[in-house]
Amino acid sequence: xxxxxxxxxxxxxxxxxxxxxxxxxxxxxxxxxxxxxxxxxxxxxxxxxxxxxxxxxxxxxxxxxxxxxxxxxxxxxxxxxxxxxxxxxxxxxxxxxxxxxxxxxxxxxxxxxxx
Amino acid sequence: xxxxxxxxxxxxxxxxxxxxxxxxxxxxxxxxxxxxxxxxxxxxxxxxxxxxxxxxxxxxxxxxxxxxxxxxxxxxxxxxxxxxxxxxxxxxxxxxxxxxxxxxxxxxxxxxx
Numbered sequence: 001x002x003x004x005x006x007x008x009x010x011x012x013x014x015x016x017x018x019x020x021x022x023x024x025x026x027x028x029x030x031x032x033x034x035x036x037x038x039x040x041x042x043x044x045x046x047x048x049x050x051x052x053x054x055x056x057x058x059x060x061x062x063x064x065x066x067x068x069x070x071x072x073x074x075x076x077x078x079x080x081x082x083x084x085x086x087x088x089x090x091x092x093x094x095x096x097x098x099x100x101x102x103x104x105x106x107x108x109x110x111x112x113x114x115x
Numbered sequence: 116x117x118x119x120x121x122x123x124x125x126x127x128x129x130x131x132x133x134x135x136x137x138x139x140x141x142x143x144x145x146x147x148x149x150x151x152x153x154x155x156x157x158x159x160x161x162x163x164x165x166x167x168x169x170x171x172x173x174x175x176x177x178x179x180x181x182x183x184x185x186x187x188x189x190x191x192x193x194x195x196x197x198x199x200x201x202x203x204x205x206x207x208x209x210x211x212x213x214x215x216x217x218x219x220x221x222x223x224x225x226x227x228x
Binding site (some may be wrong): 014048094107108 | 127160163204213215216217218220221
């Protein structure tokens with residue numbers, strides 16, 4: 001299916017566990033992003049990537065790790081999950097400025113609960 | 116330090132009337148602004164955008180107004196329809212177009228029949 005997908009859609013884990021959220025896009029977009037959505041904060045940027053093997057921190061990157069070995073995949077790992085990381089996580093992608101429309105396209109989200 | 120603020124968590128409007136959603140920002144480096152719409156259990160979808168060189172952008176029933184001196188933008192929906200019921204997020208970026216976006220908290224719009 002064309003577009004941007006996230007897996008799993010729902011995840012429950014325990015404090016201290018490692019969790020990886022997957023993101024896959026079929027557009028060959030250069031840029032990919034991870035956000036978390038929390039009440040009262042809107043969406044906050046965790047990490048972004050301009051291309052394969054190029055990543056940079058966003059506003060709330062502590063406790064998260066990303067990798068991008070292939071253009072189409074951008075996994076987000078919580079190395080040791082904490083309750084404060086309970087949230088809804090959105091992945092997004094966009095093409096190069098001037099090549100594609102100037103917007104980010106979002107996946108359906110992953111609801112993560114840390115007990 | 117919230118650089119983009121949507122001070123109204125919710126808004127209720129009658130079908131057929133105008134919906135006005137507001138957004139304020141503090142960072143004078145922001146030069147590109149977007150509105151996203153979000154339904155439950157879905158990701159946000161792009162609605163409309165405006166560059167800082169303009170003060171108005173229109174797309175069908177949706178119009179975004181930008182007041183740079185007041186650091187304020189608004190989204191007008193006319194006429195409002197039941198399908199417009201959703202959470203609306205305002206977002207801003209500094210340079211690069213829509214690369215690193217800073218989002219507001221969101222406003223839940225409910226259109227009543």
